[in-house]
Amino acid sequence: MDSCGSLAGSLLDLASAIYAAGTSLVCGSVAPETVQLGPRRYQVARQLGEGGFSQVLLVEEVDSGAQYALKKIICHQGTDALAMAQREIDAGMRFAHPNIVPLVDHGIVDGGPSLRGTQIAYMVFPVYRRGSMFDLVMDSEDGGRRLDEQFVIRVFRGVCAAVRYLHSYSDGGSRGRSEGGRRSDADASLKSVDLAGSEDDGRQGAQFLGPSKQHWQPTSPGRAGGYAELPQAEERDAAATLSPERARTGGYAHRDIKLGNVMLADDGKTPILMDFGSVRPARATARTRAEALQMQDDAAENCTMPYRAPELFDVQRDAEIDERTDVWSLGCLLFAMAFGYTPFEGPGMGPGTSIALAAINAKYTFPASSPHSDRIKQLVDFMLVPDPRQRPFVDQVIALTDQLYPH
Numbered sequence: 001m002d003s004c005g006s007l008a009g010s011l012l013d014l015a016s017a018i019y020a021a022g023t024s025l026v027c028g029s030v031a032p033e034t035v036q037l038g039p040r041r042y043q044v045a046r047q048l049g050e051g052g053f054s055q056v057l058l059v060e061e062v063d064s065g066a067q068y069a070l071k072k073i074i075c076h077q078g079t080d081a082l083a084m085a086q087r088e089i090d091a092g093m094r095f096a097h098p099n100i101v102p103l104v105d106h107g108i109v110d111g112g113p114s115l116r117g118t119q120i121a122y123m124v125f126p127v128y129r130r131g132s133m134f135d136l137v138m139d140s141e142d143g144g145r146r147l148d149e150q151f152v153i154r155v156f157r158g159v160c161a162a163v164r165y166l167h168s169y170s171d172g173g174s175r176g177r178s179e180g181g182r183r184s185d186a187d188a189s190l191k192s193v194d195l196a197g198s199e200d201d202g203r204q205g206a207q208f209l210g211p212s213k214q215h216w217q218p219t220s221p222g223r224a225g226g227y228a229e230l231p232q233a234e235e236r237d238a239a240a241t242l243s244p245e246r247a248r249t250g251g252y253a254h255r256d257i258k259l260g261n262v263m264l265a266d267d268g269k270t271p272i273l274m275d276f277g278s279v280r281p282a283r284a285t286a287r288t289r290a291e292a293l294q295m296q297d298d299a300a301e302n303c304t305m306p307y308r309a310p311e312l313f314d315v316q317r318d319a320e321i322d323e324r325t326d327v328w329s330l331g332c333l334l335f336a337m338a339f340g341y342t343p344f345e346g347p348g349m350g351p352g353t354s355i356a357l358a359a360i361n362a363k364y365t366f367p368a369s370s371p372h373s374d375r376i377k378q379l380v381d382f383m384l385v386p387d388p389r390q391r392p393f394v395d396q397v398i399a400l401t402d403q404l405y406p407h
């Protein structure tokens with residue numbers, strides 16, 4: 001966009017924000033932007049960051065003075081931005097885990113006369129002042145350092161715990177029922193992305209949806225223990241075939257696990273997985289060529305390329321995908337945290353090398369010298385298996401991690 005276009009865009013944005021917030025122009029200067037979501041009013045302090053589709057602002061809740069991160073997505077008519085924002089809201093309302101960002105409040109408001117037909121989705125999250133793992137890795141690289149191995153594993157193990165929670169999330173389970181209608185709505189919306197593209201737009205008129213209640217609930221005791229033993233080859237192959245329970249429920253896949261989507265909590269060591277607009281039901285089959293293309297397009301839009309599983313680059317008719325797309329991304333994430341770059345775009349890849357081809361052939365090399373032990377490489381190799389049917393599930397990844405790095 002040229003500078004005039006961009007200035008006009010910013011003015012339109014500002015006008016729409018003022019409309020949505022009910023603030024006004026005072027003596028020729030613009031009153032500070034506030035956003036009203038139901039009973040709560042948030043005063044914007046400054047911008048924290050920007051994503052491909054959003055702006056994230058530091059805000060203060062006017063009554064309590066508490067600070068939050070407000071994610072704002074302008075949803076223009078005719079785009080799928082609103083459906084995407086709705087999916088992120090729904091995911092925030094349903095998932096609750098210590099390593100998953102809690103959704104504190106949310107709302108969808110009309111863009112107003114200056115942005116006719118446009119809606120603005122707002123999501124309120126805790127502020128993570130330490131930034132993302134992307135920031136941390138980049139800072140370390142700039143300083144010529146690598147992150148400490150124990151720290152890398154701690155962060156990785158926390159992200160795996162969040163991913164295991166998503167993968168084993170059951171809509172019919174007690175968690176699913178405990179929040180009644182609201183949760184069913186969230187379930188319906190998350191489920192509504194099917195391969196035939198029949199997104200549920202019945203929620204277009206939604207306005208304030210109210211603050212979501214986030215109470216962390218532990219996963220079932222059966223899941224908490226993990227495996228004591230490293231799965232052997234036969235066990236791994238057996239587990240690679242879906243168990244009847246898993247085949248029925250499937251759970252959800254995040255589909256965009258990457259350094260930039262892992263924030264660090266204020267304690268400096270707890271990872272928080274965020275950005276749930278890409279979440280999909282984990283299991284899908286492309287029954288027709290059109291469905292295969294749609295699956296591929298959806299992945300191209302939502303899964304960041306250097307972390308994208310090989311099976312999502314060239315989806316064929318009858319292809320089946322499952323939650324192990326996330327395990328591939330976890331392999332890329334661990335590699336990037338340990339070595340400072342992602343495995344299929346780092347040094348040695350050469351200019352013009354296709355990330356897709358490198359991923360499909362699992363063509364990656366570890367740096368010649370590294371301060372880390374070979375256990376990291378063993379874990380990365382365990383996950384970066386191009387054939388999804390041979391790739392481990394996240395439980396197996398956790399089991400191997402715990403065996404290599406006992407608590």
Ligand SMILES: Nc1ncnc2c1ncn2[C@@H]1O[C@H](COP(=O)(O)OP(=O)(O)OP(=O)(O)O)[C@@H](O)[C@H]1O
Nearest residue numbers: 048049050051052053054056069125126127128275
């Ligand atoms: N809770 C938070 N606390 C502090 N900063 C945040 C928070 N959430 C997001 N940010 C900042 O805003 C940026 C964009 O956020 P986010 O990744 O959610 O946007 P997005 O539009 O979904 O991005 P993407 O292009 O990855 O899809 C982040 O990289 C981070 O710097």
